[in-house]
Amino acid sequence: MAEAMALITTAYDNLDGLLERADALAERAAECGFERIRALGRLGRAEMLSRTGHVNDGLSIVQDMLRWADSTGDLLVTARGHALLSTGLHRLGAWAESLPHAQASVRLLDDSAPLAMQADHALILAMLTNCQRFEGTVTPALFDRADELARALGDPVMVIANLNNLAYTLYETGDIPAAFAAVERLRAVAVANGLQLNAAVVDTVAAVLLERGQAAEAERLIREAVARRVNYTDAGSDVAALLTYAELKLRAGDHVAALRAAERSRKLATDAGLGRHAAMALRKLAAIHAATGDHRTAYEDMVDFHTEWERVRSADGDAVASVMRALFDFEQVRREGQRYRELAERDPLTGLWNRRYLEGRLAVLLDDGPAGPRFVLCLLDLDHFKQVNDRYTHDAGDAVLRVVAGILEQACGPESFAARLGGEEFVVVLVNSSKAAAIAKCEQMRRTIAGQPWPEHGVRMPVTASIGVTVALPGDTLSTLLRRADKHLYQAKRAGRNQVGASS
Numbered sequence: 001m002a003e004a005m006a007l008i009t010t011a012y013d014n015l016d017g018l019l020e021r022a023d024a025l026a027e028r029a030a031e032c033g034f035e036r037i038r039a040l041g042r043l044g045r046a047e048m049l050s051r052t053g054h055v056n057d058g059l060s061i062v063q064d065m066l067r068w069a070d071s072t073g074d075l076l077v078t079a080r081g082h083a084l085l086s087t088g089l090h091r092l093g094a095w096a097e098s099l100p101h102a103q104a105s106v107r108l109l110d111d112s113a114p115l116a117m118q119a120d121h122a123l124i125l126a127m128l129t130n131c132q133r134f135e136g137t138v139t140p141a142l143f144d145r146a147d148e149l150a151r152a153l154g155d156p157v158m159v160i161a162n163l164n165n166l167a168y169t170l171y172e173t174g175d176i177p178a179a180f181a182a183v184e185r186l187r188a189v190a191v192a193n194g195l196q197l198n199a200a201v202v203d204t205v206a207a208v209l210l211e212r213g214q215a216a217e218a219e220r221l222i223r224e225a226v227a228r229r230v231n232y233t234d235a236g237s238d239v240a241a242l243l244t245y246a247e248l249k250l251r252a253g254d255h256v257a258a259l260r261a262a263e264r265s266r267k268l269a270t271d272a273g274l275g276r277h278a279a280m281a282l283r284k285l286a287a288i289h290a291a292t293g294d295h296r297t298a299y300e301d302m303v304d305f306h307t308e309w310e311r312v313r314s315a316d317g318d319a320v321a322s323v324m325r326a327l328f329d330f331e332q333v334r335r336e337g338q339r340y341r342e343l344a345e346r347d348p349l350t351g352l353w354n355r356r357y358l359e360g361r362l363a364v365l366l367d368d369g370p371a372g373p374r375f376v377l378c379l380l381d382l383d384h385f386k387q388v389n390d391r392y393t394h395d396a397g398d399a400v401l402r403v404v405a406g407i408l409e410q411a412c413g414p415e416s417f418a419a420r421l422g423g424e425e426f427v428v429v430l431v432n433s434s435k436a437a438a439i440a441k442c443e444q445m446r447r448t449i450a451g452q453p454w455p456e457h458g459v460r461m462p463v464t465a466s467i468g469v470t471v472a473l474p475g476d477t478l479s480t481l482l483r484r485a486d487k488h489l490y491q492a493k494r495a496g497r498n499q500v501g502a503s504s
Contacts (some may be wrong), residue, residue, distance in 0.1 A: 005116035011047060013157045013198065019048040036367045039065050039077045043084060050088045058413035059088045072364050076117070079108035083121050086128055093276075095131055102128045110415075112374075112432055119158055127165045140166075156193040157185050164201045171208050179208045199225060199237040206244050210251070219248055223368035236277040239265045246284050248500045250291060258288045279308040349398060350405035353419040358427060361417065362478050365431065373472035375416075376438035378428040379485035380408070380445070383464045383497040385424035387433055396458040403457060403464070404449055411445050427482075435471050435502065442467045442500045450498060464498035 003025050006016060026041030043065050050058035062084045069077035083105035089098035105121040119201035126142035142168045150158035183205050190197055191332065197205065202225040206218040222245045226238075242265035249258035266281035268274075345357035353361075366373050382388075389397040400425035401424065408418035408428055415431040428445070430438045450464045468489030470481060492501035 001039060001040075001114065004037055004044065005114050007041075007044040007160060008116050008120050009153075009155050010053065012155075012161045015048060015051060018084075019045060019052075022048060034072055034367050035068075036077060036364065039068055039074070040080060043077070043080050046084055050084065050091060052208070052270060053236070055088050055091050059085065062088065073361060074364050075108050076113060077122065079105050079113070080117065082108065083117075083124055086124055090131070095128070099128050112347060115149065115153045116155070119146065119153050119155070122146035122149050123158065123162050123165065126162065127169075130165075130169045145429050156189050158196060160195070160197070160201060163189070164204050168204045168207060171204065171211070174245045175210065176211045180212055183208050193329055197221075197225070199241050200234055203237060203241040203244050206241070206248070208227070210244070210248055215248055215252060219245070222248070234272045236269065236272070239269045239272075239274065239277040239281065242268070243280060243284050246288065248290055250284075255288060259285070262288055274311075275308060275311065279305055282308060347405075347420040350402050350420050352405045352409065352426070353417055355419065355421055358419040358421070358429075359478055362429070362481070365429070366472065366476055366478075373474070373476065375429055375431045375472050376433045376435060377470055377472060377481045377485050378430065378438060378442050379421075379468040379470075379482065379489050380426040380428065380442075380465050381489055381493075382424040382449075383465075383466055386461075387461065388459055390461065391461065392459050399457045400454070400459060400463055402420075403452060404463075407445060407448050407452075409442060411448075427485075435469070438469055438471075440499055441501050442469055442502075446498065446500060466492040466497050467500045469500060469502035 003021070007022055009026070011018060022041050022044030024041075025044065026038050029035070029037035029041055029258045042061055042245065046058040046061035048058075049055070049061070062081050062237060066081040066085075069075075069081060072386070082101040086098040086101035086105060088369060089095075089101065100122070102125045106125050109118055109121060118230075122142070123146045124141070126146045129139055129142055145233040146162045147159060150162055159361060163182050163186035167179045167186065170176075170179035170182060186201065187194075187197075187205070189444050202221050206221050209215070209218040209221070222241055226245075242261050245262035246265065247256045249255075249261060262281055262284045266278055266285065269277035270283055282301050282305035285306060287299045289295070289298035289301060345354055345360075346352070362377075382400070385397065385400070388400055401420075404426065405418070405420065408426055412418055412430070416429055416433070418426060418428045420426050428442075430441060433441070446465055446467060451463065452463065454460070454463050466489055468485040468487065468491070470488060472481060488501035490501070492499040493499070
C-alpha cells in the first residue's frame with residue numbers, strides 16, 4: 001500500500017519513472033495475490049498516462065478498474081477510480097461532467113483511508129469545484145481542507161500544489177492581491193523545505209508576478225526553470241510556461257523574443273500531440289504578429305487557431321461522449337447485476353448475507369497489503385437449537401432465526417456486516433474494531449438474544465448463543481479464520497454455553 005500511495009504523492013513533484021513503477025507494483029501485487037494493490041497499481045498507470053497527454057488510454061484503464069471494484073465491493077479502489085475519472089474528464093474539457101466524480105472520490109473515503117489519498121482527492125475537489133465557480137467566487141474552505149490534509153501528511157510538495165491551484169484560481173478571477181498572497185505562501189513553503197518549483201507552479205507564479213508589474217522577477221523565474229529543465233507534472237506545463245514568457249516579452253515590446261518563445265511552445269505542443277496547447281500557441285502568435293503590424297499573418301494564425309481549436313474540441317467531445325456512454329452502460333449493467341447478485345448473495349430466510357457474499361467480502365478485507373487486515377470475525381451458534389425445531393416445529397425455529405438475524409444486523413455499523421453460514425450458525429464481521437470492542441459487542445448481542453421474549457414467538461424454552469471471536473491476521477484465509485473462531489466457539493460451549501470465547 002505504501003508504494004501505491006507514493007505514486008500519488010510523487011506525481012505532484014516529478015513524473016520520471018512513475019509509469020514503470022506503477023507497472024512493477026501491479027505485477028508484484030498480482031504475483032502475491034494482492035488484488036487491491038494490483039488495481040491501485042493499474043490506476044497509477046492510468047494517472048501517468050493521463051498526466052502525459054494520453055487521456056483516453058488512461059480513462060480506459062480507470063473504467064476497467066471501476067468494474068473490478070464494483071464486482072468486489074472495494075470502496076477504496078472505487079474512490080480512486082472516480083478521482084482519476086474527474087481529472088481525465090477535466091483534461092478533455094468536460095468540466096461539468098468531471099465534478100460529480102471528484103465529489104464521489106471524497107465522499108467514498110472515510111478517516112481510515114490512507115491520508116495520501118484523502119489529501120489528493122481533497123486537492124482535486126478544490127480545484128475542480130473552483131474551475132466551475134460562478135460570478136468570480138472562490139470556495140476557500142475546500143482549499144483549506146486540502147491544505148490541512150497535505151500538512152497532516154507532512155508533504156510540502158502537495159501543500160505547494162494546493163496553494164498553486166488556489167493562486168491560479170484567484171488569478172483567473174482577477175483577484176491579483178489574493179493570488180499574490182497565495183504565491184508568497186507557496187514560495188515560503190518551498191524555501192523552508194529546500195524545494196524547487198515545478199514547471200506548472202513556475203508558470204502560475206510568473207503569471208501573477210507579471211500582473212503585479214514584476215516582469216523582471218517573472219522573467220528570471222521562467223528563464224531559470226527552462227535552463228535547469230525543471231520537473232514536469234502534467235503534459236504541456238512547459239508549453240504553458242513558454243507562453244507566459246511570450247506574453248511577458250510581448251508586453252515588454254521585445255517581439256522577436258516573444259515570437260521565438262511562442263513558436264517554440266507551438267513546436268513542443270505539436271510534437272507531443274497536445275492539440276489544446278498547440279491551439280493556444282497559435283492564438284499567442286496571432287497576438288504577437290498583430291502587435292508588430294503584420295495583420296495578414298495574424299489573421300492566418302487566427303484562422304489556424306480556430307481550425308485547430310474546433311478539431312480539438314470535436315476530438316475531445318467524441319472522447320467525452322464515449323466515456324459518458326460507457327459509464328451510462330456500466331451503471332445500467334451494474335444496477336441490474338447488483339440486483340441479481342444481491343438475490344444470489346442473500347439468505348432467503350433471514351435476509352442476511354450468505355456464505356457466498358461472506359467469501360467475496362472477506363477476500364477484499366484480507367487483501368489489505370503489507371499492513372494486514374483490520375477486522376474481527378465473530379462466529380455465533382445458537383445453543384440447543386435442534387430442541388427448538390423438535391419441540392416447537394420448524395416454523396418456530398425459523399422465527400427464532402429471523403429474530404436473531406435482526407439482532408445481529410442491528411449490532412453492525414455501516415462498515416460491518418452479518419451473514420448466515422447455514423443452519424443455526426452466523427458470522428458477524430466487525431471492520432476496524434479492536435478485539436476488546438468486538439468482545440464487548442458480542443456480549444451485548446449474547447445478552448440481547450437471551451433476553452428476548454421467546455414465548456411470543458411460540459418458543460417456551462431459553463434461546464441462547466455461544467460466540468467465538470478471532471482477530472484477522474496477515475496471511476489469514478476464510479478457512480483459517482473460521483477454524484480459529486470455531487475453536488473459540490467450542491471453548492464457549494464447553495464452558496457452559498451462552499458465553500463468548502476469545503482466548504488467544
